Amino acid sequence: MRKHLSLTGLTVAASLLSTPVFAEELIINLPRSTEQSIEATENLIAAFKEAHPGIEVTWNNFDDETYKASFRNFLAANPPDVVAWFAGNRMRPFVEAGLFEPIDDLWAKAGFNEQFSAAESSMTIDGNIYGVPYQQAPWAVFFNRDVYERAGASEPANFDEFVENCEKFAAIEVDCLTTGTVDLWPGAGIFDLINLRTHGFDFHMQLAAGEIEWTDPRVRETFENWGRIAPYITADNAAIDWDGAAALLAQGKAANYVIGAFAVKTLLNGGMTEDSLGMMSFPTINADVPRAEEAPMDSYHIPVGAPNPDNARLFLEFVGTPDQQTAYNATTIRMPVNNQATPVDDKYLNIGFEMLSTAEGLSQFFDRDADADMAKAAMEGFQEFMARPERMDDILERLEATRQRIYK
Amino acid sequence: MSTPNRRPPPSLTPWLFLAPAILFFSVYVIYPVIQSVMISFLDWDGLGEKTWVGFENYRDLLDDPSFYTSLKNNVIWLLLYLAAVPAGLAVALFLNQSVFGIRLYKSLFFFPFVISNVVVGLIFSWFYAPNLGLLPNILDWLFGTPIAVLAEEDLVTYGIIAAGLWPQIAYCMILYLTGLNSINSELIEAGRLDNAKGFSMLWYVVLPQLRPATFIAVVVTVIGALRSFDLIAIMTSGGPYGSSRVLSYFMFEQSLSEYGTAMGYGAAIAVVLFAIMLVFISLFIVRMLAQERNA
Amino acid sequence: MFPTPIENSSSLIRIGYKVILPIALFLWLLPLLGIAFTSIRPAADLDAGNYFGWPSNFAGVENYTSVFTRSNIGYYILNSFKVTIPTVIGTLILSTLAGYALAIYNFRSNLIIFFLFVAGNFVPFQILAIPVRDLSIDMGLYDTSIGLIMFHIAFQTGFCTLFMRNFIKALPVVLIESARVEGVNDWKIFYYIVLPLVRPAIAALAVLVFTFIWNDFFWATIMSQSVSVRPITAGISELKGQWKAAWELIAAASIIAALPPVAMFFMMQKHFIAGLTLGATKG
Numbered sequence: 001m002r003k004h005l006s007l008t009g010l011t012v013a014a015s016l017l018s019t020p021v022f023a024e025e026l027i028i029n030l031p032r033s034t035e036q037s038i039e040a041t042e043n044l045i046a047a048f049k050e051a052h053p054g055i056e057v058t059w060n061n062f063d064d065e066t067y068k069a070s071f072r073n074f075l076a077a078n079p080p081d082v083v084a085w086f087a088g089n090r091m092r093p094f095v096e097a098g099l100f101e102p103i104d105d106l107w108a109k110a111g112f113n114e115q116f117s118a119a120e121s122s123m124t125i126d127g128n129i130y131g132v133p134y135q136q137a138p139w140a141v142f143f144n145r146d147v148y149e150r151a152g153a154s155e156p157a158n159f160d161e162f163v164e165n166c167e168k169f170a171a172i173e174v175d176c177l178t179t180g181t182v183d184l185w186p187g188a189g190i191f192d193l194i195n196l197r198t199h200g201f202d203f204h205m206q207l208a209a210g211e212i213e214w215t216d217p218r219v220r221e222t223f224e225n226w227g228r229i230a231p232y233i234t235a236d237n238a239a240i241d242w243d244g245a246a247a248l249l250a251q252g253k254a255a256n257y258v259i260g261a262f263a264v265k266t267l268l269n270g271g272m273t274e275d276s277l278g279m280m281s282f283p284t285i286n287a288d289v290p291r292a293e294e295a296p297m298d299s300y301h302i303p304v305g306a307p308n309p310d311n312a313r314l315f316l317e318f319v320g321t322p323d324q325q326t327a328y329n330a331t332t333i334r335m336p337v338n339n340q341a342t343p344v345d346d347k348y349l350n351i352g353f354e355m356l357s358t359a360e361g362l363s364q365f366f367d368r369d370a371d372a373d374m375a376k377a378a379m380e381g382f383q384e385f386m387a388r389p390e391r392m393d394d395i396l397e398r399l400e401a402t403r404q405r406i407y408k
Numbered sequence: 409m410s411t412p413n414r415r416p417p418p419s420l421t422p423w424l425f426l427a428p429a430i431l432f433f434s435v436y437v438i439y440p441v442i443q444s445v446m447i448s449f450l451d452w453d454g455l456g457e458k459t460w461v462g463f464e465n466y467r468d469l470l471d472d473p474s475f476y477t478s479l480k481n482n483v484i485w486l487l488l489y490l491a492a493v494p495a496g497l498a499v500a501l502f503l504n505q506s507v508f509g510i511r512l513y514k515s516l517f518f519f520p521f522v523i524s525n526v527v528v529g530l531i532f533s534w535f536y537a538p539n540l541g542l543l544p545n546i547l548d549w550l551f552g553t554p555i556a557v558l559a560e561e562d563l564v565t566y567g568i569i570a571a572g573l574w575p576q577i578a579y580c581m582i583l584y585l586t587g588l589n590s591i592n593s594e595l596i597e598a599g600r601l602d603n604a605k606g607f608s609m610l611w612y613v614v615l616p617q618l619r620p621a622t623f624i625a626v627v628v629t630v631i632g633a634l635r636s637f638d639l640i641a642i643m644t645s646g647g648p649y650g651s652s653r654v655l656s657y658f659m660f661e662q663s664l665s666e667y668g669t670a671m672g673y674g675a676a677i678a679v680v681l682f683a684i685m686l687v688f689i690s691l692f693i694v695r696m697l698a699q700e701r702n703a
Numbered sequence: 704m705f706p707t708p709i710e711n712s713s714s715l716i717r718i719g720y721k722v723i724l725p726i727a728l729f730l731w732l733l734p735l736l737g738i739a740f741t742s743i744r745p746a747a748d749l750d751a752g753n754y755f756g757w758p759s760n761f762a763g764v765e766n767y768t769s770v771f772t773r774s775n776i777g778y779y780i781l782n783s784f785k786v787t788i789p790t791v792i793g794t795l796i797l798s799t800l801a802g803y804a805l806a807i808y809n810f811r812s813n814l815i816i817f818f819l820f821v822a823g824n825f826v827p828f829q830i831l832a833i834p835v836r837d838l839s840i841d842m843g844l845y846d847t848s849i850g851l852i853m854f855h856i857a858f859q860t861g862f863c864t865l866f867m868r869n870f871i872k873a874l875p876v877v878l879i880e881s882a883r884v885e886g887v888n889d890w891k892i893f894y895y896i897v898l899p900l901v902r903p904a905i906a907a908l909a910v911l912v913f914t915f916i917w918n919d920f921f922w923a924t925i926m927s928q929s930v931s932v933r934p935i936t937a938g939i940s941e942l943k944g945q946w947k948a949a950w951e952l953i954a955a956a957s958i959i960a961a962l963p964p965v966a967m968f969f970m971m972q973k974h975f976i977a978g979l980t981l982g983a984t985k986g
Binding site: 419421422423425426428429430432433435436437438439440441443444447454501502504505506507513515516517518519520522523524525526527530531532533534535537540542545574579582583586587588591596609610613614621624631634635637638641642655656659660663664671674675677678679681682685688689692693696697700 | 708709720733734741755796797798800801803805807808813816819820822825829836853854857860889914917921924925936939957960961964969975976979980
């Protein structure tokens, strides 16, 4: 996008007709749909241009779902210089297809191995580093204190109390837990946290990696725990997107919402205040299991075949610097990944920071920890399970069949 | 002065006229069909090595529950979509009057067809949306139970088809209005003399004359039903949990979307869909051929 | 005329009909009216749960303005025109030539070619998708307007050739025959005799193809990605993903996207319907 968000039809026409020729170019494809992320990205690009005058930056903006759907297409057919993608297995197919440029040298030169020490493994596939992370958002339970008060419920100390609360919320016709799974992924966050709480980090990662059968009794146990709250989850969640579920929490039609901390701004915009919006780590299910958290990371990558690879490298080095990580995440209110960056002082960010820094392990997200095909099938299964918990066995058998096909 | 050889031999002339169309059509339509059939025998992720796997993709399809869901939904689409034909006739009969302003009415009844399916899908997404949609609110008001059609696996396909019927009924209506216009009024008068009225007049006198319109209406409706893609992509992306998939969307998911890297598998789905359509294409062509012979 | 003209009925039925007509139209267009109504509602109404009541104030100007300022819809509309107009022109040239050849000349493979065009017109897009996309990538036409235009021309040529051929066949043969007898060159016959006569068919096809291409979603989705190429249908589905619950904006954007084909329809109604209903009266 020639980046003028406030344009009239006339200037559109003019700018399309006169495509200026720049000696140096940088084309980046990023999905940015919230005002804060657009602002943060505009600031980032402006700062980059200032640091590197003479490079004209073209930003193609997308909404997140369209971006994910067309990612593979443009990567193969018409690669830009820089793309945003996700860590872990989510980037594996592209690495294996030879579509991402390894940037180990860039990391070494910029000192990223130290500054991103905690993230290095998530950026590494088969011994090479393929990206620079720029933000992180922990997943947690966000809750509406006003609703808790109305229902006479108190913050649950463990999962049993959480389930007990659900009865109280049901009594005042409020959904105990809400989610919006039209795009499937929000449901995976619930599964991940319940599985992490039931069996811990290692088991969860093994399951995601396809090393454990879906029909294993331990997986069943996770689903049975989930089944205890399934009847109290917003019934129409399959027709709601995550913003819609956020609206339910904000309007007091739901009490709890398992979502990434990126939703805080949306919730506050929806009318919640720092007093009414609570945030807690997902309650303990098995006290013997050390607490692990889910904290997906987003990252920048360079496609193989980028028309301006040198400028792309300049950009990746730039976004990794502590200053830029601080600035970007101060606008989006997320956590910088560079350990020399300063997170902005924000109530929810602080809670999240505390959660993550004391956790036993950090998972990325089901669709980043698992193979893409498996993730797609599993997320459909999660959605179906919430709507029809009685089909647990069918769903697990189907997922096991998928696992066997994919990881044969 | 014209010499005979300044003019291309008659046998070549039609080919010169035809050449550009044939070139485009072969490159972009005919050859791709053949290529897709070939790809359906490959294991190919679209980027790397192609491996010949014979009929394996088709065998996998037979074991895939999603394939049967899609096939079942295609059949539902086909059957229910055909309701657009009688419904279009009913609207046409209703509007085939000459009161003041009827032309405007006809245009306004027709115009859902002009809008793109993307917009129709958005309109109906809003219509069905939980909490804020018109339909759940009407249902809530009437029966006290709001239903989010697009979240229910048993309703979602019907909900999308209803959205599709809206423009399709308009299309059939316009076909029938045109047909009704050219009906032989002498036959109607003769029917009236024979005391044919209302339904029997419609059935024995009018409908036979509307046969060409009915034929076109059925053809475009069947093709439209099998082509259904836009509405599903916009309204549900095949969900909830894949229950509103049809073959066209299933193919897109498998080969052209974020998780879709299975070119061979997707091509096999497309070939199955093509085979189903071929039945209807053949029927259409046979009929056209008969007309050509009579002409 | 069937059914019996309402003027010949009792006054009760006549009045009843005139009452029912607007009600039926209202119900028929209800979803559309709902979305139009939503598009002039202030966001605050939707947040406050005022979905169907009278808007608390008229926010139409504001909503439609922010659709343009907060998104690339201006580009998308322009992109759609950039694809649609050349497609209409290209398709008409190809199909008029081909239709003329198939209608006028008797040669052995005439019918086979004709039926290939007819059949191709009905194939599902999905069976073309992978090869066409790969071909476009190989030719460097992926994510360009030209890539979309080339495919659309090819595909629409099927339908339009069917139309043109039948239209030309129905023209008076005498004109063409007598010109031939006088030794007029085939191209001149085409240009000076046939072309003026097929103007109504050209008009009908122009509006139809315009609408079909403007409304195309599948190819727009799989063949374009950048803001300077993405047509409005793909663009608007992207806006839906971006604005999610902001229905006042989605509604306004939907109305904007629907306007060009609707305007085209109301301006060229006669031709539009003539194109659509070809074959509905005879055959």
